[in-house]
Amino acid sequence: MRFEDAKVQLVFEDYSQRLETDAAKLRELGPAGFARRDEFLLPVGEEAAWMLHSLIIARRPKRILELGTSYGYSTLFFAHAAREVGAQLVTMELADYKQAHAREQLERAGLAIHVDFRCGDALELLAEDSGEWDFVLLDIWKDLYVPCFEAVYPKLSEEAVVCSDNMVEPEAARPNARALREAIRSKPDMQTALLSVGQGIELSVKWSAGNAKL
Numbered sequence: 001m002r003f004e005d006a007k008v009q010l011v012f013e014d015y016s017q018r019l020e021t022d023a024a025k026l027r028e029l030g031p032a033g034f035a036r037r038d039e040f041l042l043p044v045g046e047e048a049a050w051m052l053h054s055l056i057i058a059r060r061p062k063r064i065l066e067l068g069t070s071y072g073y074s075t076l077f078f079a080h081a082a083r084e085v086g087a088q089l090v091t092m093e094l095a096d097y098k099q100a101h102a103r104e105q106l107e108r109a110g111l112a113i114h115v116d117f118r119c120g121d122a123l124e125l126l127a128e129d130s131g132e133w134d135f136v137l138l139d140i141w142k143d144l145y146v147p148c149f150e151a152v153y154p155k156l157s158e159e160a161v162v163c164s165d166n167m168v169e170p171e172a173a174r175p176n177a178r179a180l181r182e183a184i185r186s187k188p189d190m191q192t193a194l195l196s197v198g199q200g201i202e203l204s205v206k207w208s209a210g211n212a213k214l
């Protein structure tokens with residue numbers, strides 16, 4: 001898959017190149033790589049990114065929330081899809097230097113105008129926004145998955161989509177992934193399934209039978 005917009009495609013190719021370099025460095029570092037995780041993109045990956053992009057195009061959300069900008073890989077896909085459907089994209093990240101890099105790349109791609117970059121702790125930033133959210137990517141450090149989901153859940157619109165990454169890989173994330181999947185399943189109005197896409201995506205929709213908008 002390619003972006004039809006040459007500026008976006010160029011930035012995507014740069015990210016893909018860095019991803020290869022990152023993967024080689026991480027292989028070299030082995031378990032020591034975890035302590036240096038802030039140096040790496042750690043993105044959702046191409047397959048998951050295109051799937052999320054497709055979902056946004058198909059679902060046409062008004063407000064999109066990305067938890068975990070990192071260096072902007074998934075933000076590029078989200079911003080492109082947001083531009084296509086006229087959505088607002090809010091992206092949250094704790095590390096200012098990562099978000100600054102993301103902003104630079106999105107500016108190069110001509111997409112920064114579609115992104116509301118918010119820097120700080122996601123739980124604090126979430127408390128400051130009353131929502132509603134129509135589409136959410138949960139992709140921050142995994143010990144924050146359950147608290148972030150619980151903070152977002154009351155602010156989801158009817159038929160909102162929540163996608164959570166790293167449900168299968170890396171292995172170390174599995175206990176937190178399991179806890180998140182249980183938290184989602186405990187809500188009576190969340191329909192959810194684990195997809196074998198990328199590193200494992202939990203695809204959840206807020207929906208109650210007989211309460212569909214369409």
Ligand SMILES: C[S@@+](CC[C@H](N)C(=O)[O-])C[C@H]1O[C@@H](n2cnc3c(N)ncnc32)[C@H](O)[C@@H]1O
Pocket residue numbers: 041042043044045067068069070071072073074075092093094095098120121122123139140141144
């Ligand atoms: C796996 S990376 C996100 C990858 C990104 N979504 C992508 O696909 O390119 C997780 C990010 O969450 C950020 N993060 C960790 N704790 C956070 C917090 N409390 N608030 C906001 N962001 C946080 C980390 O700094 C890291 O950049």
